[in-house]
Amino acid sequence: ETGVTQTPRHLVMGMTNKKSLKCEQHLGHNAMYWYKQSAKKPLELMFVYSLEERVENNSVPSRFSPECPNSSHLFLHLHTLQPEDSALYLCASSGTWYRTDTQYFGPGTRLTVL
Amino acid sequence: EDQVTQSPEALRLQEGESSSLNCSYTVSGLRGLFWYRQDPGKGPEFLFTLYSAGEEKEKERLKATLTKKESFLHITAPKPEDSATYLCAAVKAAGNKLTFGGGTRVLVKP
Numbered sequence: 715e716t717g718v719t720q721t722p723r724h725l726v727m728g729m730t731n732k733k734s735l736k737c738e739q740h741l742g743h744n745a746m747y748w749y750k751q752s753a754k755k756p757l758e759l760m761f762v763y764s765l766e767e768r769v770e771n772n773s774v775p776s777r778f779s780p781e782c783p784n785s786s787h788l789f790l791h792l793h794t795l796q797p798e799d800s801a802l803y804l805c806a807s808s809g810t811w812y813r814t815d816t817q818y819f820g821p822g823t824r825l826t827v828l
Numbered sequence: 829e830d831q832v833t834q835s836p837e838a839l840r841l842q843e844g845e846s847s848s849l850n851c852s853y854t855v856s857g858l859r860g861l862f863w864y865r866q867d868p869g870k871g872p873e874f875l876f877t878l879y880s881a882g883e884e885k886e887k888e889r890l891k892a893t894l895t896k897k898e899s900f901l902h903i904t905a906p907k908p909e910d911s912a913t914y915l916c917a918a919v920k921a922a923g924n925k926l927t928f929g930g931g932t933r934v935l936v937k938p
Contacts, residue, residue, distance in 0.1 A: 718871070720871075745924065754930075755930070756832070756928040756929060756930045756931070757872075757915070757917075757926075757928040758928075759925060759926065762923075762924075762925070769923075770923070770925065802869075804871050804872070806871075808924055810924070811923060811924050812923070812924070813859075813924065814859040814860040814877075814879070814919045814924060815924050816862070816874055816877060817862075817874075817924070817926060818874060819864075819871035819872045819873070819874075820871050821869075821870050821871045822869075822870070822871050824869070
């Protein structure tokens with residue numbers, strides 16, 4: 715595997731389910747990001763981790779819970795979601811958070827909340 | 829408030845018909861301006877980074893330029909495979925936080 719991978723690619727869940735999205739980067743980077751991409755809206759940054767420490771939380775509802783066990787893996791735990799949470803969730807990584815650095819994106823997880 | 833605005837929202841071109849996409853930004857302390865390409869159902873693919881006004885970068889049929897208020901992505905003699913959504917994003921001082929524009933959907937017809 716190369717670059718940034720995400721699983722699953724598609725997910726359908728009910729409002730009462732609990733699920734997790736997984737992201738893995740094979741680039742040796744120290745920073746990882748979660749973004750939400752909804753139709754007709756710009757990409758929105760959700761969370762940023764730098765060396766496994768959360769450094770940015772963009773006022774995201776608590777029904778989204780990130781986890782970064784090491785610098786290569788990032789999870790987004792989902793529970794009690796709403797239909798408006800349906801979107802493409804993108805993971806990205808960069809060499810560092812502390813200076814301007816190219817972010818490389820994964821293919822995304824298409825989430826549908828029923 | 830930091831803002832990035834892209835225009836037009838959509839662009840239909842004939843193969844070979846050159847055009848330009850605009851990205852205007854109001855970001856204080858700009859540290860970098862990124863261009864990405866996104867195909868349907870996929871993640872954004874990095875194209876260019878521009879750091880200072882006057883800078884230009886080229887890749888195949890694409891050329892990106894930067895002024896103090898906006899950036900342009902010029903597509904020269906496009907081919908159908910250039911059809912995609914093109915995203916620009918700005919980074920300001922302190923941290924690597926990208927503020928994205930809404931994107932321009934480009935369709936190149938043969």
